Amino acid sequence: MDTDAAIRSVDESFERIAVGARRSIRRAAGELAADLPPSAWPVLREVLRAGRVQAGTIIGSLGMDKSAVSRHLKELREHGLVDAERDEHDGRSIWIRPTPLAIERSATILAGQQDRLRDLLEAWEPGDLERFADLLHRFAELVPPAAD
Numbered sequence: 422m423d424t425d426a427a428i429r430s431v432d433e434s435f436e437r438i439a440v441g442a443r444r445s446i447r448r449a450a451g452e453l454a455a456d457l458p459p460s461a462w463p464v465l466r467e468v469l470r471a472g473r474v475q476a477g478t479i480i481g482s483l484g485m486d487k488s489a490v491s492r493h494l495k496e497l498r499e500h501g502l503v504d505a506e507r508d509e510h511d512g513r514s515i516w517i518r519p520t521p522l523a524i525e526r527s528a529t530i531l532a533g534q535q536d537r538l539r540d541l542l543e544a545w546e547p548g549d550l551e552r553f554a555d556l557l558h559r560f561a562e563l564v565p566p567a568a569d
Contacts, residue, residue, distance in 0.1 A: 449530045454500045461493040469519050
């Protein structure tokens with residue numbers, strides 16, 4: 422396969438993966454709360470990864486509009502999935518933290534996602550799976566942050 426054909430194949434594969442990722446995000450948001458929009462799931466994931474984060478960091482990480490992030494944080498608070506607290510040193514700054522409920526529910530959701538991936542990849546040789554994980558990680562490191 423020449424380079425152009427390989428690039429086309431990668432692009433087509435990413436399109437299929439994107440469809441599956443959107444389906445996974447919809448499922449995850451629905452498992453958190455039936456009325457939660459799918460775009461709230463990545464916001465919660467950023468909060469969970471950080472443990473304590475400010476909205477501006479989420480905006481930069483996801484490349485989402487400030488008003489969308491604010492709306493999703495409000496929805497997540499209303500569902501008891503995040504707490505907001507003022508910075509003890511700078512009352513203008515607000516920190517967002519996941520609640521124990523968010524940690525518990527997301528652990529279940531993420532375990533289900535990993536089980537589905539495990540099922541898809543169970544026939545792969547361990548060496549192939551490790552190489553795929555390494556190459557995918559290397560590629561992901563090349564992707565610029567959402568804010569760029």
